[in-house]
Amino acid sequence: xxxxxxxxxxxxxxxxxxxxxxxxxxxxxxxxxxxxxxxxxxxxxxxxxxxxxxxxxxxxxxxxxxxxxxxxxxxxxxxxxxxxxxxxxxxxxxxxxxxxxxxxxxxxxxxxxxxxxxxxxxxxxxxxxxxxxxxxxxxxxxxxxxxxxxxxxxxxxxxxxxxxxxxxxxxxxxxxxxxxxxxxxxxxxxxxxxxxxxxxxxxxxxxxxxxxxxxxxxxxxxxxxxxxxxxxxxxxxxxxxxxxxxxxxxxxxxxxxxxxxxxxxxxxxxxxxxxxxxxxxxxxx
Numbered sequence: 001x002x003x004x005x006x007x008x009x010x011x012x013x014x015x016x017x018x019x020x021x022x023x024x025x026x027x028x029x030x031x032x033x034x035x036x037x038x039x040x041x042x043x044x045x046x047x048x049x050x051x052x053x054x055x056x057x058x059x060x061x062x063x064x065x066x067x068x069x070x071x072x073x074x075x076x077x078x079x080x081x082x083x084x085x086x087x088x089x090x091x092x093x094x095x096x097x098x099x100x101x102x103x104x105x106x107x108x109x110x111x112x113x114x115x116x117x118x119x120x121x122x123x124x125x126x127x128x129x130x131x132x133x134x135x136x137x138x139x140x141x142x143x144x145x146x147x148x149x150x151x152x153x154x155x156x157x158x159x160x161x162x163x164x165x166x167x168x169x170x171x172x173x174x175x176x177x178x179x180x181x182x183x184x185x186x187x188x189x190x191x192x193x194x195x196x197x198x199x200x201x202x203x204x205x206x207x208x209x210x211x212x213x214x215x216x217x218x219x220x221x222x223x224x225x226x227x228x229x230x231x232x233x234x235x236x237x238x239x240x241x242x243x244x245x246x247x248x249x250x251x252x253x254x255x256x257x258x259x260x261x262x263x264x265x266x267x268x269x270x271x272x273x274x275x276x277x278x279x280x281x282x283x284x285x
């Protein structure tokens with residue numbers, strides 16, 4: 001089945017909550033052409049939100065460059081994604097080699113890159129009191145340091161080439177609660193980078209925004225029970241899906257969002273504005 005046929009097919013997720021089946025139907029719409037003629041560089045595009053973003057950009061008409069620390073993983077993902085997906089190796093930890101890595105990623109692109117999805121990251125959530133120096137450095141090197149210098153290099157090229165482009169960060173809802181581990185510290189910092197880079201780059205025609213997912217149904221969170229995406233303490237009763245995040249990423253990369261600048265869209269299933277531990281969230285007639 002071709003990509004467009006798959007895109008038009010309704011994806012059905014049958015879930016279980018206290019023994020009662022719950023059905024969520026999502027129609028993946030193809031042919032939107034929101035990103036027709038564009039070329040999108042997606043970091044960490046071989047699984048989870050990154051892979052969903054890559055698929056969504058393809059459905060919207062873009063060519064994509066999918067990066068991974070492992071070139072073979074990027075090649076495998078692109079073989080599944082089709083002819084408009086192009087693999088490249090990119091290790092965010094190697095910030096010193098960022099120029100060379102971006103050279104290689106751009107060389108893999110069939111046309112000038114005019115959009116970046118900063119998705120790659122690592123999750124190591126040891127509490128504050130048990131965080132090791134090694135784990136802290138790994139998380140900061142990938143999620144913040146590497147993302148900072150990748151964004152810097154792509155922005156330099158966009159400005160020099162007078163590219164009217166877009167950058168979308170995938171941050172986290174953890175940036176909106178007290179930072180109690182290295183991961184949430186990096187996501188707090190990225191929020192500042194989103195706003196700062198948006199202010200610096202918007203005069204050059206480069207739009208910067210972000211999505212902040214809440215708990216999302218990816219292997220990073222539900223690896224042990226991949227079939228169960230229920231989350232009873234969420235207002236919507238389930239995890240957010242990668243496809244839902246990816247749809248917003250496409251919108252933020254498109255001309256539909258040219259006046260949305262330096263903003264972060266929270267996609268938390270309501271958890272970003274409603275909590276159950278400090279407020280009565282019941283509705284009574």
